Amino acid sequence: MMSDASLEQSLKLLREEAGMVCHSASSHVIIVFGASGDLAKKKIYPTLWWLFRDKLLPSNTHFVGYSRSNLTVDNLRSNAMPYLNAKDSEWTQLDEFFKRNSYVQGSYDKPEDFIRLNKFIVDNFSACSNRLFYLATPPSQFISVATNLKAHCTAESDGLWNRLIVEKPFGKDLDSSEVLAKHLSSLFSEDQIYRIDHYLGKEMVQNVVVLRFANRVFSPLWNRDNIANVVVTFKENFGTEGRGGYFDEFGIIRDVMQNHLLQILCLIAMERPISMEANDIRDEKVKVLRCMRPLSLDDVVVGQYVADPENGKPGYLDDPTVPAGSITPTYAVAALYGVPFIVRAGKALNEKKCEVRIQFKDVIADILPSGAVHRNELVLRVQPNEAVYMKLMTKRPGMGFGAEETELDLTYNRRFTDLKLPDAYERLLLDVLVGSQINFVRTDELREAWRVFTPALHALESQRVAPHPYPYGVRNGPPQSDEFMRRLGFTFS
Ligand code: NDP
Ligand code: BG6
Numbered sequence: 001m002m003s004d005a006s007l008e009q010s011l012k013l014l015r016e017e018a019g020m021v022c023h024s025a026s027s028h029v030i031i032v033f034g035a036s037g038d039l040a041k042k043k044i045y046p047t048l049w050w051l052f053r054d055k056l057l058p059s060n061t062h063f064v065g066y067s068r069s070n071l072t073v074d075n076l077r078s079n080a081m082p083y084l085n086a087k088d089s090e091w092t093q094l095d096e097f098f099k100r101n102s103y104v105q106g107s108y109d110k111p112e113d114f115i116r117l118n119k120f121i122v123d124n125f126s127a128c129s130n131r132l133f134y135l136a137t138p139p140s141q142f143i144s145v146a147t148n149l150k151a152h153c154t155a156e157s158d159g160l161w162n163r164l165i166v167e168k169p170f171g172k173d174l175d176s177s178e179v180l181a182k183h184l185s186s187l188f189s190e191d192q193i194y195r196i197d198h199y200l201g202k203e204m205v206q207n208v209v210v211l212r213f214a215n216r217v218f219s220p221l222w223n224r225d226n227i228a229n230v231v232v233t234f235k236e237n238f239g240t241e242g243r244g245g246y247f248d249e250f251g252i253i254r255d256v257m258q259n260h261l262l263q264i265l266c267l268i269a270m271e272r273p274i275s276m277e278a279n280d281i282r283d284e285k286v287k288v289l290r291c292m293r294p295l296s297l298d299d300v301v302v303g304q305y306v307a308d309p310e311n312g313k314p315g316y317l318d319d320p321t322v323p324a325g326s327i328t329p330t331y332a333v334a335a336l337y338g339v340p341f342i343v344r345a346g347k348a349l350n351e352k353k354c355e356v357r358i359q360f361k362d363v364i365a366d367i368l369p370s371g372a373v374h375r376n377e378l379v380l381r382v383q384p385n386e387a388v389y390m391k392l393m394t395k396r397p398g399m400g401f402g403a404e405e406t407e408l409d410l411t412y413n414r415r416f417t418d419l420k421l422p423d424a425y426e427r428l429l430l431d432v433l434v435g436s437q438i439n440f441v442r443t444d445e446l447r448e449a450w451r452v453f454t455p456a457l458h459a460l461e462s463q464r465v466a467p468h469p470y471p472y473g474v475r476n477g478p479p480q481s482d483e484f485m486r487r488l489g490f491t492f493s
């Protein structure tokens with residue numbers, strides 16, 4: 001983990017690198033499609049502001065918001081304001097940031113609107129600009145936006161680049177993802193396409209490779225002889241709350257599991273890459289996915305939250321943006337390949353948390369009383385409050401000789417005081433500016449991920465499998481989830 005000083009140093013290096021790769025352009029333009037939307041206000045504009053504030057962007061960078069709504073830059077600013085975390089002392093800089101912003105209203109499918117957008121860029125920032133297009137619209141718009149961008153908005157001079165950030169979900173199943181992938185690759189080369197999975201930008205996810213491959217102590221243990229199971233958990237303590245229009249079409253498996261959790265799992269399960277180069281790491285992740293057999297209904301348990309009269313929280317079906325009678329899962333647990341690997345994700349649970357829990361096999365405890373010894377666990381807490389801790393058995397301190405479970409605890413905010421971790425999107429946007437694909441998803445990874453999940457998703461939908469109900473705010477989703485995990489050999493402590 002970096003100290004604050006070394007973080008600053010790396011950010012400085014990234015900044016210098018950004019300057020180096022962009023030397024042939026007179027400016028950079030970042031164009032945000034879907035600028036009126038939720039992701040734009042909560043993540044994209046705040047991230048652009050933080051990068052601007054910390055002087056991490058190439059000096060002549062401009063930002064253009066684009067969407068169908070009739071908006072001004074002031075509207076963009078007030079939408080994003082609650083998420084910008086701007087201090088009073090930063091207001092002058094914030095004004096400067098918004099002076100670099102502009103807004104173009106237009107459709108996602110009419111060529112004339114994209115011709116107008118291109119003219120706006122050329123007239124205001126020169127034709128000699130590198131262009132970064134951020135597709136933050138619903139996925140239904142990706143194909144028409146990409147087609148029109150290619151036809152009318154790309155920078156064409158030698159030495160200039162065009163890069164495209166595409167948000168998840170990349171399709172709804174294997175076939176639709178292939179259609180999207182083929183379409184994008186007919187327009188842009190793989191090195192221009194950045195499929196963003198923001199979990200890959202989180203500190204603890206980035207830490208997996210270092211923890212695994214820079215510590216001799218783990219190498220001999222990191223295999224099925226020693227590991228009983230690996231559980232990757234994602235929990236949120238809120239429901240869909242108005243996002244039902246999007247969520248109901250996709251469900252928790254497509255929203256979180258097939259992408260964020262599977263990416264974490266690949267990093268945990270992969271063999272040592274030849275190098276830290278983007279393609280070497282992604283090659284190893286693909287190998288993990290190729291080993292996984294497709295999921296069937298028997299490998300999955302799904303749930304949906306219902307109202308809890310005790311805490312007054314509404315059920316999924318009470319959300320006015322959710323269609324009546326929906327059977328979309330808001331909770332799922334699935335068992336994948338080998339060890340086993342268990343992934344579980346749920347909305348409307350008791351807390352917001354994401355962690356990886358590696359449970360080691362039982363010791364042969366013939367010298368200690370039966371039941372006295374618990375399994376060792378290595379836990380990587382991705383959020384909140386990043387930590388790595390190991391659950392160990394030690395002698396209970398004092399005169400007696402009993403065994404007791406304790407922890408070797410590396411909680412980041414205790415170990416690293418004044419820690420300032422960059423947001424995942426900050427890291428990933430800088431990666432795109434410097435042209436690094438290391439934290440982005442390659443087409444073959446995506447294909448394999450869909451190959452694994454598509455049969456179970458189709459079976460759930462075609463057989464209209466009813467999700468098990470669980471009350472809003474419970475710890476672990478429906479009780480069937482815990483039973484399923486016990487059957488796979490997970491021991492609840
Ligand atoms: P929104 O629903 O807020 O959509 C973004 C914008 O797209 C809207 O403001 C609207 O702009 C336009 N839009 C919405 N619905 C349609 C439609 N049916 N047809 C055409 N345009 C439409 O989505 P989000 O911002 O939440 O998500 C954008 C992308 O980012 C999605 O791919 C999502 O999966 C992904 N994402 C979102 C996250 C989040 O926290 N919100 C997190 C991670 C990924 P206008 O009408 O003005 O054109
Ligand atoms: C997004 C999902 O990809 O990730 C959301 O679409 C989810 O449903 C979000 O809430 C969680 O991200 P984070 O960074 O807040 O854990």
